[in-house]
Amino acid sequence: MSVTLNDLVRHHAAGPHQPAAEIAAEVARRGRVLVVLDDDPTGTQSVADLPVLTAWDVDSLAWALQQREPAVYVMTNSRSLAPADAARVNREVVTSALAAARETGVTVGFVSRSDSTLRGHFPLETDTIAETLAELDGPHVDGVVLVPAFGDAGRVTVDAVHHAGNPVDGYTPVGETEFARDATFGYASSDLRDWVAEKSGTTREQSRVVSLGLDLLRQDRAGTVALLRSLTHGQPVVADIVDENDLRLLSAALLEAEAAGSTFLYRVGPPFPRAFIGQEPRTPLTSAEVARIRDGGLAEDATGGLVVVGSHVALTTRQLDALRERTQPVELEIDVPTVRSEDRDAHLLAVVDTVVEALATGTVVVRTSRTLVRGDDADSSLDIARTVSTAVVEVVQQVLARRAPRFVVAKGGITSSDVASRGLGIARAYVRGPMLPGIVSLWEPVDGPARGIPYIVFAGNVGTDASLADVVDTLSR
DSSP: OOBOHHHHHTTOOOOOOOOHHHHHHHHHHHTOEEEEEESSGGGGGGOOSEEEESOOSHHHHHHHHHTOOSEEEEEOOGGGSOHHHHHHHHHHHHHHHHHHHHHHTOOEEEEEEOOTTSOSOTTHHHHHHHHHHHHTTOOOOOEEEEEOOBGGGTEEEETTEEEEEETTTEEEEGGGSGGGGOTTTOOOOOBHHHHHHHHHTOTHHHHHOEEEOHHHHHHOHHHHHHHHHTOOTTEEEEEOBOSHHHHHHHHHHHHHHHHTTOOEEEEEOTHHHHHHTTOOOOOOOOHHHHHHHHTTSTTTTOOOOEEEEOOOSHHHHHHHHHHHHHHOOEEEEEOHHHHTSTTHHHHHHHHHHHHHHHTTTSOEEEEEOSSOOOOSSHHHHHHHHHHHHHHHHHHHHHHHHHOOOSOEEEESHHHHHHIIIIISOOOEEEEEEEEETTEEEEEEEOSSTTTTSOEEEEOTTOSOTTHHHHHHHHHHO
16 A cells, blocks of 8 residues: 655654765765675666776776775676575675775775665675675674665655655555565565564564664764664664655764764665765766767767666566657567577577667667566576576677667666676776666776777666656667
8 A cells, every 4th residue: 555755754854954065075084985785787876977897806896996986886796696606796895895905005895785675685695794804804893774765766764664656656665566576585574674584584683673763863863873883793773764865864874973983884775875975966967978978989870779678577668668659669579488498599699680780770679578487486586587688698799799889778687787797898887877867877888898888777676657768868869
């Protein structure tokens, strides 16, 4: 059952304005760089002008730290991995980041960025980061700060209950939405305290979870800091967040608690890092700004763009329908049953041939079958997803080798990660900003075969029905 945002916050007073500039000044004074382990590339949609890595060797992390930006994003793609592999990747990133920090003389902190609708490897990833820090003589973690809220995409937390929705349709407890029925990361709880216990597999964990309510956050800075300072032994705290100012109030309190000696790990949705480094939301990129990225590169004179759709959520399907209606793109399907059969290679080659020809005149959509194929359990569902993603990657690789697209849009988290790192060969990039207010990020590759080709990371579960068509319009001008 949905409710309005006014109903959710009716009994909560507004808080004082917290300028982003004050947070940015404190972050600059400390000189710490946040290493954001992003479990799929969509986490960059809320930030601008920060380094992005799809590889996490020491040299790559040292390069990123030497850019002297307040945060660095490392694309682990761990949401697409089995638990053991997700743990391994998190351990590797932390190990390399600490080595790069020593090499460059930069102090680092760690953020585990995941889905605002609660899908991902929790508490596995924060546990792994904390354990790796302890093993490598890093700081012991006092608290794990859970902030999944993402106001731009309609995710808000009030009275510890996480909601998903929008101003038109209202807000629904997230455990009652399609996201909670995810084949791999499904759950039942909307109250984040219950969700932590559910995901931890023990009811004992619920009693350890601390709730940071909206009234305390907005009205009592000293009390908020005291609550944060009270956390010990990796204790979870769930924070109520409705808007950007709430994120800034929380960030200011966290910085004060850290200055007093506390150490935290952060499990967050996309906008938290922006607030925590004091970055103002960037206005959406214009066609002229996108054109400057193409100047002098492979895509400078290209006509058609490539849209790769792997997400299966209902919103993505509606966005694809709207794109069809507005632009009538050439559309190719990667058939899931076929890529799991002996006819796989011939099927993919036929798709590539058609895409290369069609890019000469306009936008082309390559999509996976709209019927989601699931396995018998979470691991087999992930295995199918990886098989399909590999097919998508091969198509993108072969298309790029034969004709550079004007732009590449990847729709869906796993899809966008694999298309970036494997399909386009992007190892280092800069996120330049959003294509829509607060959502849908554009990367500028700084190396590899896709250098100069704007790459757009488009989450499956954000935007309106018209958002994909709007983004393609901007990129095509």
